[in-house]
Amino acid sequence: MHRIAIIPGDGIGLEVTREAVRVLERASTVFDLPLELVHWDLGADRFLRDGVTITDEEFSALAEDHDAILLGALGDPRVPDNQHARDILVGLRFRLDLYVNYRPAVLYDPRLSPLRDVKPGGIHLDIFRENTEGVYVNLGGRFKPDTLDEIAVQEDVNTWKGVERIIRAAFEFAHARGRDRVTLVDKANAMPAAGHLWRRAFAEVGKEFPGIQQDAMYVDAMAMDLVRRPERYEVLVTGNLFGDILSDLAAELTGGLGMAPSANLHPGRHALYEPVHGSAPDIAGQNKANPMGAIACAALVLSQLGAPEAGRAVDRAIRDALASGVTTPDLGGDRTTEAVGSWVADALDR
Numbered sequence: 001m002h003r004i005a006i007i008p009g010d011g012i013g014l015e016v017t018r019e020a021v022r023v024l025e026r027a028s029t030v031f032d033l034p035l036e037l038v039h040w041d042l043g044a045d046r047f048l049r050d051g052v053t054i055t056d057e058e059f060s061a062l063a064e065d066h067d068a069i070l071l072g073a074l075g076d077p078r079v080p081d082n083q084h085a086r087d088i089l090v091g092l093r094f095r096l097d098l099y100v101n102y103r104p105a106v107l108y109d110p111r112l113s114p115l116r117d118v119k120p121g122g123i124h125l126d127i128f129r130e131n132t133e134g135v136y137v138n139l140g141g142r143f144k145p146d147t148l149d150e151i152a153v154q155e156d157v158n159t160w161k162g163v164e165r166i167i168r169a170a171f172e173f174a175h176a177r178g179r180d181r182v183t184l185v186d187k188a189n190a191m192p193a194a195g196h197l198w199r200r201a202f203a204e205v206g207k208e209f210p211g212i213q214q215d216a217m218y219v220d221a222m223a224m225d226l227v228r229r230p231e232r233y234e235v236l237v238t239g240n241l242f243g244d245i246l247s248d249l250a251a252e253l254t255g256g257l258g259m260a261p262s263a264n265l266h267p268g269r270h271a272l273y274e275p276v277h278g279s280a281p282d283i284a285g286q287n288k289a290n291p292m293g294a295i296a297c298a299a300l301v302l303s304q305l306g307a308p309e310a311g312r313a314v315d316r317a318i319r320d321a322l323a324s325g326v327t328t329p330d331l332g333g334d335r336t337t338e339a340v341g342s343w344v345a346d347a348l349d350r
């Protein structure tokens with residue numbers, strides 16, 4: 001029996017997670033894979049009700065008593081500074097030391113891309129975002145707050161240990177999946193201290209993978225080139241903030257935020273899966289959010305739990321839904337969130 005924690009969270013997180021759960025439950029039956037799904041009430045409602053974001057006991061239980069965590073999204077206009085999202089989501093990443101944020105972006109159909117002349121299979125990016133350091137550590141502070149003399153310091157933390165392990169994860173992935181190229185993305189021209197450490201670690205780890213093409217690019221040029229000729233790139237490895245930004249860009253190139261899954265991993269220890277998108281307050285509660293990114297997370301969960309054939313079947317069902325025009329309005333379709341989720345679940349029976 002595999003036990004999975006389900007944290008729907010806020011906004012469309014609730015809607016897309018419902019569909020990912022529907023698909024997981026169906027896959028569990030079709031592939032005879034016993035699953036126990038445990039629902040967790042963590043998010044803005046709980047915070048506004050109890051004044052608590054997440055407790056130490058909850059962190060421990062999520063870490064120790066579950067084989068994986070599936071999360072929808074966190075963020076709510078009623079919590080303007082989004083403290084609960086930082087405590088829960090960034091909190092889980094840091095406290096479970098989920099140092100790999102793996103964000104694949106694959107173009108299933110050229111019609112999904114806003115780019116002209118892109119070929120089928122023309123975009124296949126595997127982004128490895130460092131997930132426990134950078135500016136996200138929130139070191140620093142405010143001096144003379146709310147005055148005209150205010151100073152805000154937000155430190156960017158880069159440790160050898162943290163940088164080396166994400167670069168290693170990217171190379172090991174490329175090696176295992178037969179990918180030919182790993183590109184480091186940084187801003188070494190403007191931030192030379194961090195840049196030097198990243199480039200030294202990249203060169204050192206890269207020596208162990210002589211068969212893989214290796215190069216480095218500045219993040220501004222990469223943002224440009226991902227729009228100009230995304231088919232050139234394969235595996236990207238980068239820091240926390242640049243990875244956050246580039247993964248939204250990569251998602252948009254391949255059909256939009258609604259399509260993109262992600263895995264927050266401490267390999268061999270803990271895994272938290274979530275779509276790349278947020279809680280989308282602008283469309284929440286309307287049954288029109290695209291659940292495919294969340295469902296693609298369910299596929300990643302199934303693969304992790306030792307049922308790769310179930311994971312592949314879910315991926316195939318997503319592609320079939322796209323090919324059959326079973327899509328939400330963001331992709332030009334007229335189906336509801338629930339209709340897309342049900343169609344994908346039913347496809348597993350066929």
Ligand code: NAD
Nearest residue numbers: 073074075076257258276277278279280282283289290330
């Ligand atoms: P967002 O990803 O929620 O939305 C950006 C745009 O994309 C919106 O127009 C939205 O309607 C659209 N969109 C997103 N997901 C979609 C889907 N599945 N189907 C169709 N359209 C979709 O980003 P935002 O507006 O910057 O953030 C909203 C809230 O979510 C904020 O509180 C933010 O902090 C939070 N957030 C949370 C996560 C997370 O939990 N992992 C990620 C990003 C943002």
Ligand code: IPM
Nearest residue numbers: 074075085086089090244276
């Ligand atoms: C993401 C989100 C988060 C991040 C926010 C909600 C803190 O944008 O998962 O991409 O910046 O990592």
Ligand code: MN
Nearest residue numbers: 244245248276
């Ligand atoms: Mn983001």
